Amino acid sequence: MEISLRRAARMLVEAEKIVITAHIHPDGDSLGSMLALHAPLAACGKKVTLLLDDEVPDVYRFLPGADLIRRPQGEVAADLLVILDASDADRIVGVGEAVKAKTLNIDHHISNTKFADYWYIDSQAAATGEIILDLLHLLKLEISKDMAVNLFTAIATDCGFFRYANTSSSTLRHAADLIDRGAQPHVIAEQLETKPLASIMTLRSVLDSLEIHAGGRIAAVTVDIDTGENGAESTEGYINYPRNIEGVEIAVMFKPVDDSATRVSFRSRRCDVSRLALAFGGGGHARASGCTVNSALAGAKEQILRAAERLLAEAGL
Numbered sequence: 001m002e003i004s005l006r007r008a009a010r011m012l013v014e015a016e017k018i019v020i021t022a023h024i025h026p027d028g029d030s031l032g033s034m035l036a037l038h039a040p041l042a043a044c045g046k047k048v049t050l051l052l053d054d055e056v057p058d059v060y061r062f063l064p065g066a067d068l069i070r071r072p073q074g075e076v077a078a079d080l081l082v083i084l085d086a087s088d089a090d091r092i093v094g095v096g097e098a099v100k101a102k103t104l105n106i107d108h109h110i111s112n113t114k115f116a117d118y119w120y121i122d123s124q125a126a127a128t129g130e131i132i133l134d135l136l137h138l139l140k141l142e143i144s145k146d147m148a149v150n151l152f153t154a155i156a157t158d159c160g161f162f163r164y165a166n167t168s169s170s171t172l173r174h175a176a177d178l179i180d181r182g183a184q185p186h187v188i189a190e191q192l193e194t195k196p197l198a199s200i201m202t203l204r205s206v207l208d209s210l211e212i213h214a215g216g217r218i219a220a221v222t223v224d225i226d227t228g229e230n231g232a233e234s235t236e237g238y239i240n241y242p243r244n245i246e247g248v249e250i251a252v253m254f255k256p257v258d259d260s261a262t263r264v265s266f267r268s269r270r271c272d273v274s275r276l277a278l279a280f281g282g283g284g285h286a287r288a289s290g291c292t293v294n295s296a297l298a299g300a301k302e303q304i305l306r307a308a309e310r311l312l313a314e315a316g317l
């Protein structure tokens with residue numbers, strides 16, 4: 001059932017045992033939103049647990065409270081499961097199975113499948129973090145510096161530090177509010193930009209894999225590396241290289257998972273790549289989306305590139 005943000009706030013007030021989760025392959029928005037919502041609810045004396053079906057990537061370990069995030073183990077009884085920044089049930093499978101509770105989905109993906117018992121979706125919001133800030137204000141909760149750092153990171157990472165098409169005046173007003181509460185953009189940016197040497201070495205092989213298709217309108221890279229024991233290294237930034245090439249309309253990043261699965265990310269300048277991701281069972285936003293294709297790299301490439309060319313033709317680009 002679709003509900004107002006006020007009603008979502010009321011559900012949080014009424015619940016005693018709350019589990020908060022977000023999508024697998026976590027990013028700044030999903031993690032920052034989880035952590036910012038956790039702190040004040042826990043401070044009110046509620047029993048609040050942060051569960052995620054994945055590891056926290058090293059680059060986000062600086063977020064205040066990041067070490068509170070756990071993987072689900074066995075059944076968890078709760079009054080309410082809050083699902084943040086996730087557009088479909090496939091992205092929270094383990095937690096969804098473990099937690100027996102009614103579900104409340106707060107999200108900003110245009111591709112949201114409305115899978116929860118209750119949902120509040122604002123596809124105009126640049127990040128789920130914007131919605132969480134509004135929610136905290138509605139609840140008249142104090143926003144600490146740590147919460148501001150989490151929410152600023154959530155918002156800034158989802159809009160490319162206020163450069164992408166989803167950046168609105170409202171996005172900047174939310175960010176300004178968070179700076180007033182102690183978030184320091186230059187400190188957060190430095191945390192996100194400082195990488196281990198291995199990540200820059202990986203960049204060499206990623207750039208080596210660059211392919212250009214459709215007369216220069218599609219560029220693709222492949223990240224074919226072992227991303228560590230738990231896959232916790234973030235590979236988010238690599239897609240910006242094909243994305244930034246002059247004349248490229250659609251950028252694609254392939255990440256082989258195993259012999260039967262390849263993860264794919266899309267970025268676009270003008271066309272709606274959420275449609276492309278949806279066609280392969282994924283989702284996302286008009287200019288940033290992703291999916292997992294059920295085939296090995298070579299097969300996935302062929303299917304995806306063909307579909308991307310079709311999308312360009314349909315869009316008249």
Ligand code: AMP
Pocket residue numbers: 023025027085087088091236264265266281282283284285288289290291292
């Ligand atoms: P990424 O390329 O992983 O940074 O994802 C870009 C956008 O697409 C983000 O908003 C993701 O939440 C969304 N997205 C990525 N993969 C999927 C998927 N398999 N299903 C639904 N949405 C996805």
Ligand code: MN
Pocket residue numbers: 023027029030085
């Ligand atoms: Mn996200």
Ligand code: MN
Pocket residue numbers: 029030085108126127128158
């Ligand atoms: Mn998001």
